[in-house]
Structure formats: structure tokens, C-alpha cells
Amino acid sequence: MSLKQIVAIALVDSLQHPTRLLAARRNRPAALAGLWEFPGGKVESGEDPVEAVRREIREELGIEITLGDEIYGPLEQGWALNERAAMRVWFATIASGTPRPLDGHDQLRWLELGAEPWQAVPWIPADEPIVQACVADAKAPVGP
Numbered sequence: 789m790s791l792k793q794i795v796a797i798a799l800v801d802s803l804q805h806p807t808r809l810l811a812a813r814r815n816r817p818a819a820l821a822g823l824w825e826f827p828g829g830k831v832e833s834g835e836d837p838v839e840a841v842r843r844e845i846r847e848e849l850g851i852e853i854t855l856g857d858e859i860y861g862p863l864e865q866g867w868a869l870n871e872r873a874a875m876r877v878w879f880a881t882i883a884s885g886t887p888r889p890l891d892g893h894d895q896l897r898w899l900e901l902g903a904e905p906w907q908a909v910p911w912i913p914a915d916e917p918i919v920q921a922c923v924a925d926a927k928a929p930v931g932p
């Protein structure tokens with residue numbers, strides 16, 4: 789694997805008819821604090837990417853998730869974030885629990901998918917095309 793693999797979710801209210809997307813505001817490191825992102829994190833060595841995203845979401849938001857379709861990026865490893873990392877992103881819904889900013893974030897916000905969510909908050913710049921792809925993919929039915 790050439791780039792560090794990050795995995796994250798586009799948490800939506802419904803896989804079949806998504807109308808809202810959860811954005812999370814980072815509280816660290818200083819260079820990214822205050823910017824909004826898809827909750828997730830790094831895949832550990834030897835870890836399955838889907839298991840990694842479930843673990844990260846448990847740690848960060850305190851919820852269990854149902855995964856839907858992947859939002860495919862241009863790379864096998866998903867979407868380029870910078871020269872060192874790429875991110876795979878899946879649609880997901882809440883299976884149990886209520887999302888709370890437990891670790892890594894200081895605020896969560898549901899954004900309307902129909903209201904240009906890439907402009908609603910200051911996203912990490914690398915995420916903007918992913919948010920746009922999320923909106924485009926959400927117009928077709930997603931999920932199992």
C-alpha cells in the first residue's frame with residue numbers, strides 16, 4: 789500500500805433516501821482544528837478496512853453503524869487527501885446509539901444534502917470533492 793489508508797463514513801439519515809449528512813469538526817491537530825470532516829481514521833497494520841471504520845466510529849461517535857455503498861474515488865485507495873494519505877468513504881446509517889463528539893471532534897452537525905453541504909461549513913479542502921460525490925451518489929438509491 790503506497791499511501792496511508794484512511795477510512796471514513798458519510799453518515800446519513802437513510803441509505804435509501806438520504807437527506808442529511810453528519811459533519812464533524814476536528815479539535816486536533818492545530819493545522820486541522822476547526823475544519824469539518826467525515827468521521828473516521830487510520831487503518832491499523834493488518835486491520836480490515838471495514839472493521840477499522842467500525843472501530844473508529846465506535847471510538848469517535850459512540851455508535852454502531854450499518855454500512856451502505858462505497859463512495860468511490862479515482863484511486864484504488866479512494867480519494868487522495870495529500871501526498872501521503874488516501875481515504876475510502878462509505879455511506880452509513882446509525883444501527884444503535886446517538887452520535888456524540890467523544891474523541892477527535894468538538895462539534896457534530898447534520899447538513900442538508902440538498903443545500904450544497906460542501907459550502908455549509910469549512911471542510912478540510914481535500915474533502916470538498918468527496919462531499920460533492922456524496923451528494924451526487926445520494927441522488928441514486930444506495931445501500932444493500
Ligand SMILES: Nc1nc2c([nH]c(=O)n2[C@H]2C[C@H](O)[C@@H](COP(=O)(O)OP(=O)(O)OP(=O)(O)O)O2)c(=O)[nH]1
Binds near residue numbers: 828
Ligand atoms: N478522519 C478523516 N481524516 C481526514 C479527512 N480528510 C482528511 O484530509 N483527513 C486527514 C486528516 C488526518 O491527517 C488523516 C486522518 O487521521 P486521523 O487523525 O483522523 O486518524 P486517527 O483517528 O486514526 O488518528 P489519531 O488521532 O488517533 O492519531 O486524514 C476526513 O474527512 N476524515
